[in-house]
Amino acid sequence: MQRPPIGALPFSDWRLGIDRPLLIAGPCSAESEEQVLDTAHGIVRAVPEVKAFRAGVWKPRTRPGGFEGAGDAALPWLRRVKAETGLLTMTEVATPEHVDAALEAGVDLLWIGARTTPNPFSMQGIADALQGVDVPVFVKNPINPDLQLWIGALERLAAAGISRLAAIHRGFNWFERTPYRNSPMWDFPIRLKAALPQLELVCDPSHIAGHPDRLGEIAQQALDLNFSGLMIETHRDPAQARSDAQQQVTPSALATLLAGLIIRRAVPEHRHHDELEAYRDLIDQLDEEIAQKLGARMDIAERIGEFKQLHNVAILQPERWERILRRQLVLGQRLGLSSHFIEQVMNAIHAESIRRQTAVWEQAVPASGSRGSEPSGPGPTVH
Numbered sequence: 001m002q003r004p005p006i007g008a009l010p011f012s013d014w015r016l017g018i019d020r021p022l023l024i025a026g027p028c029s030a031e032s033e034e035q036v037l038d039t040a041h042g043i044v045r046a047v048p049e050v051k052a053f054r055a056g057v058w059k060p061r062t063r064p065g066g067f068e069g070a071g072d073a074a075l076p077w078l079r080r081v082k083a084e085t086g087l088l089t090m091t092e093v094a095t096p097e098h099v100d101a102a103l104e105a106g107v108d109l110l111w112i113g114a115r116t117t118p119n120p121f122s123m124q125g126i127a128d129a130l131q132g133v134d135v136p137v138f139v140k141n142p143i144n145p146d147l148q149l150w151i152g153a154l155e156r157l158a159a160a161g162i163s164r165l166a167a168i169h170r171g172f173n174w175f176e177r178t179p180y181r182n183s184p185m186w187d188f189p190i191r192l193k194a195a196l197p198q199l200e201l202v203c204d205p206s207h208i209a210g211h212p213d214r215l216g217e218i219a220q221q222a223l224d225l226n227f228s229g230l231m232i233e234t235h236r237d238p239a240q241a242r243s244d245a246q247q248q249v250t251p252s253a254l255a256t257l258l259a260g261l262i263i264r265r266a267v268p269e270h271r272h273h274d275e276l277e278a279y280r281d282l283i284d285q286l287d288e289e290i291a292q293k294l295g296a297r298m299d300i301a302e303r304i305g306e307f308k309q310l311h312n313v314a315i316l317q318p319e320r321w322e323r324i325l326r327r328q329l330v331l332g333q334r335l336g337l338s339s340h341f342i343e344q345v346m347n348a349i350h351a352e353s354i355r356r357q358t359a360v361w362e363q364a365v366p367a368s369g370s371r372g373s374e375p376s377g378p379g380p381t382v383h
């Protein structure tokens, strides 16, 4: 029998009354019955549009010693949430035992965490446990930027017969410092959409931002990119949370945040025009990221200029420039970028770095010095 494409069922066909955008809110972890119920009631009071209540029952902690969730004891609390508020309930499963316990307790929606998605053995075990079970599953992106592992996890679940599948974009761990807890790297979810065009895609701005300050901006970007929903960590008392305390918001802050978002109209699938628009949105997003990176690079170039000026260090370092260019050419080749293009871009960046550093030096030089005169030679080299 030919299987339908992965993620072919839109939310509207999930038979759960889910509209776009699907709003999911709830604490990082279920900590106590009181905390879970208080938070859930607070959410429905503050934002009646929220459809699903999330709470981690089994928490994967990067290092041992942290709060690892209340475990099976928390499952009846979710049942009470559903009975008292009508919210759908949702939790993370990482093992076949979690799957069995969550299903037994009547949890409505499951999600696969970012530390589980990249492990094919774990994913296969979960898929086997879900064989023949008609429960919706959301798959978070793997913690590192690897699109194939994300797709692979979805494929294993689809092969087990899960038809109500969606993906959650929660950002990627990146070796460089970024302003985010997990870098959004928007091109990855977009490439996932390009590979699986019908798949519903939800954004988790909480784990991307790592802080309430940037939640609105990230959530809006996701909506602008035509994401189908948002998952936002919400706690009755974020400061007291036993996991991810620094990024959760109260139900009333959630209401304010959501009220500030512009919800774009749902875009019908398969219309060339809309597909083009989605690609254009992506280009705009990438251009913005390029501009941010260039700005950061120039700031650092200026700081190097100040340092050299202060310490009277020679500024012309052609071998450093050659090393940079050579490295970029190798990287460019791996990414399918021509050496001509890389050279042009890097030369432009280099020229601007020089201009910035020259400006720093000119400002620092007293009036009798070279102020106002053109720098001689090729100018300082700053990288």
Ligand code: PEP
Residues within 6 Å of the ligand: 028, 029, 056, 060, 112, 113, 114, 115, 140, 170, 207
């Ligand atoms: C979570 O949702 O609380 C969580 C642990 O997420 P992630 O797997 O994305 O880190």
Ligand code: MN
Residues within 6 Å of the ligand: 028, 029, 233, 243, 244
């Ligand atoms: Mn969390």
